[in-house]
Amino acid sequence: MNLDGVYTAIVHRADPEAPPASLGSLLHPGPVLLVFVRHFGCTGCSQNVTDLQPWLRELSERGVQTVIVGTGKPTHLRGFVERFRLQDYAVEAVTDPTRRAHTAAGLRRSWWGTLGPRGLWDLLAGFGRGHLNGLPQGDTAQQGGTLLLGPEVDGAREVVLQHVNQSLADHAPAVELAEAALALQARGGAAELA
């Protein structure tokens, strides 16, 4: 994994007025949760965001900035933000159509992950939970993933958790991410006491 590559990737925001910026420039100094999704019409991304949504407030209260990174066009991102009402949550959603951030984060690009048996099962299971697959809005072979980064200390961050999605709906369970964030908060608290 190349964290510098993640930070220097140029991303677009949902706000058409906001100029493209490096992903690193959007990150707060505190802990950061980077959730890489596939393409914005994907059933797996829908499942991932729906799983994460009930935890966004807690993550924010635990001092964690959540950033969702997709691979579609900025216009696709706006639709995605509206569909999941992300503007009402403490979350930043951006898109990196060049996939530089995904590549630097060590995530997989795999047609097998999308169209293999597990990918097809994910598609069916997603349908069973009410997540329909939309038209491709980004790179359909790109798999998602999650990085939980610790607070910035002397310009560097510790990778607390990395999950590389293996198929289209595979993702780190939100409850595990929230627990890791809580552990970070506890460590911070223990350090304060010391």
Place this chain on the structure above:
Amino acid sequence: MSAYLIHAANLLILSSFLVRDILWLRVLSIGAGLCFLPYFYFAQAAPLWAPIGWNLVFMTVNGVQIWRLYLERRPVQLSPDEAELRQLALHSLTPREVLQLVGLGSWKQAESERPLCSSGEPLAELLVLVAGQVRIEREGRALAELGPGRLIGEMSYLTGEAPTVDVRPLEPCRLFAWEIPRLKGYLETQPALRGAFQRVLGADLSRKLRGVTESQRLELG
């Protein structure tokens, strides 16, 4: 008579397709099976054992699932102790979730002489203070006092590291204790309960950190 049976069975199947509650779908399906059995046995020139056998299989599967649904849905009665534990520390959990957690732990008494946890010593249990008062100390310096409903050891539970403070009872205390590996192992198999319990831990941790920061601020003047 046989015509009535086959129509009754199919009407029950039709009704089962119209209901949305899986429990009633299964009950109606068993009702249909009960109509099919005599139809396949008595209304034929010779009993049709294959459909009879398959119907018995379907009815058994549905019966087991109905029993499981009943167990999941029946109301939960907490004992006075369990209700107190819920009211004090686990109020965001449902009674059924509280009962699941209570089944994993045990009630304890603590005397005022022995610390509940000591700095640098790995902690085996996550505790809820049900009655009594404890003091959090660091190198003999009091950081905070905790009363009923507060958790002890949640930082170690979350980080897996030894505590950095001592916790000393100020009076005989009553506690509820969970062995940390057992609790973690169980919660890993119960994502919904794990999430709910994590919110309990998070709320207590935030309250504690706020309290300690406040007391440090007051100390610093």
